[in-house]
Amino acid sequence: MFVDKAKIFVKGGDGGDGLVAFRREKYVPEGGPAGGDGGNGGDVIFRVDEGLRTLMDFRYQKHFKADRGEKGRNKAQHGANADDMIVRVPPGTTVVDDDTEEIIADLTRHGQEVVVAKGGRGGRGNIRFATTQNTAPEIAENGEEGQERWVTLEMKVMADVGLVGFPSVGKSTLLSVVSAAKPKIAAYHFTTLTPNLGVVDVGEGRSFVMADLPGLIEGAHEGVGLGHEFLRHVERTRVIVHVVDMAATDGRDPYEDFLKINEEIKQYNAKLEQRPQIVVANKMDMPEAEDNLALFKEQLAEDGRELTIYPISAIAREGVQELLYKIADILDSIPDAPEVEEVAEVEERKVYRLEKRDEQDFTITRENDIFVVESPSIERLIKRTNFSTHDGVVRFARILRNMGIDKELRSRGAVDGQTIRIADFEFEFVEKE
Structure with missing residues (x-):
């Protein structure tokens, strides 16, 4: 059967979590932090295979998810990066983002590749957070989630x-x-x-x-x-x-x-x-x-x-x-091939150091007695923060304070004990100058 159109779901692998660990060796008292970083998640990559002539395979498999990165290890060892997932497509395949209808890539040559879902970055281990003020931090980041999207594949017959x-x-x-x-x-x-x-x-x-x-x-x-x-x-x-x-x-x-x-x-x-x-x-x-x-x-x-x-x-x-x-x-x-769209490389997602973000990178609204904070960068921070450790909670609060969110909440009337909602999480506001 000839199939020339298919809609599929792709997801890059999540990054591996960073590790909280300390050196525990004989003759090495106060060994310090030794938790390694998590590995990066795998990308989902489309590769042109000239042996394919139809999108038939995508009628039976519609979900493609790359593996997640390995968690960080002790002794400051980095978790292994996950392998990329290679998805073979026939020449003449156009990849379109189903939500935005943006053309991601126009694949025409054998071996041509494009990353359609970027894997998440691995979380940092506690060895990354050691400072002169905190020589034994119990902080480690969760791995970043991989990019996910629905894409539509359209095959256009390659004929002279x-x-x-x-x-x-x-x-x-x-x-x-x-x-x-x-x-x-x-x-x-x-x-x-x-x-x-x-x-x-x-x-x-x-x-x-x-x-x-x-x-x-x-x-x-x-x-x-x-x-x-x-x-x-x-x-x-x-x-x-x-x-x-x-x-x-x-x-x-x-x-x-x-x-x-x-x-x-x-x-x-x-x-x-x-x-x-x-x-x-x-x-x-x-x-x-x-x-x-x-x-x-x-x-x-x-x-x-x-x-x-x-x-x-x-x-x-x-x-x-x-x-x-x-x-x-x-x-x-005439030329060997008709003019086609150039491959549009998928833009690398930017990783922000949130402590240095502009103060206006958030909006605050009020729903009855709840203050709602909206900010893509803070939502990413929440996903990467391990709230099970005291140091992780303190770091999260410090970043919000440095961004000016505490100050803005006070100016809008927030008082001790008031509920603050960020994404799916709710926090209690603590008045602190």
């Missing part, structure tokens, strides 16, 4: 040539004639529901990959019919082969069909209008096809369009070889 056109104009028949591909062919609309790929051997050592893309209808750029399921794949093709039913089957107007398809492509992505396009007049073995082709050329001339038209009959294999030579010549004259 894309066959476009209304349903039942003969795209699948053409692909089956020129390659070893065996697309489904039937006398009803939307026979092709997913892209079919075939390698076309032109001869003279030249070949290219052709994609038979699902049929397009009016309004597709807004998602009508197969809509975006079709159009996203056109973006990757180097040459667009526009197949027109010149026999006017079902009473359709070939020129109107030609205009509508181009308008849908333009509305979806204006850059595609500059992509090389070849017009193929198919079904020329049918009655009235010659008359329709003559009228088609007149209408093109009236609109000032200068396009070369290749009349063929895919089913009778007439005119097909000349078409393939022309496609190969165009491919030889």
Whole structure:
């Protein structure tokens, strides 16, 4: 089964906790702190594997979580960093943040990588907090949580040539004639529901990959019919082969069909209008096809369009070889790959030393008798603070005081015993000048 879109959850590994430990060795009285730092959590990394052709695997596994770092050890030993989690994706995969709809990366080359969820930093052990005033601190940080997010993966077929056109104009028949591909062919609309790929051997050592893309209808750029399921794949093709039913089957107007398809492509992505396009007049073995082709050329001339038209009959294999030579010549004259978005490296999360943060990095509101403090940096500090130790609590209080939060609470009327809420934690305010 061909799957070209998937939504998955990714989470970087949490950092390992720092350790509170002291040297306990013979002949070494007052050995001092010896708790090591925790290891860093693993990153979740997407890597392109050219052997993959679909996002099928993501239908069955939707959660990817990297391992957490190892806790700090005694004797000042650092906990081991966790291994990164490598997730293999097919070439042509676009990674989009599901919440912000920001494109994280556009992965096209084999071996290309991008970090989509950064692992958390390991917590510091008590050896890091020793000072001349406190030579035996019982402080250690918890590991930082890893980054987590929902991402949407969209795969766009990587092909040299894309066959476009209304349903039942003969795209699948053409692909089956020129390659070893065996697309489904039937006398009803939307026979092709997913892209079919075939390698076309032109001869003279030249070949290219052709994609038979699902049929397009009016309004597709807004998602009508197969809509975006079709159009996203056109973006990757180097040459667009526009197949027109010149026999006017079902009473359709070939020129109107030609205009509508181009308008849908333009509305979806204006850059595609500059992509090389070849017009193929198919079904020329049918009655009235010659008359329709003559009228088609007149209408093109009236609109000032200068396009070369290749009349063929895919089913009778007439005119097909000349078409393939022309496609190969165009491919030889243009870059090897269409212009795509550059990979946007995931920004490293900044680690702040909270003691030096600006005093205005928080807001205080009041809900009845409770003061609510909101600050991303303090919330991160809470997660990293071990409140089971006295020294940890004292350090946390000192940081809040240095940030000016105590002073601001007093100015807003906070008194002894008043409840202060930060994130999911509630504290009791203690008046202290």
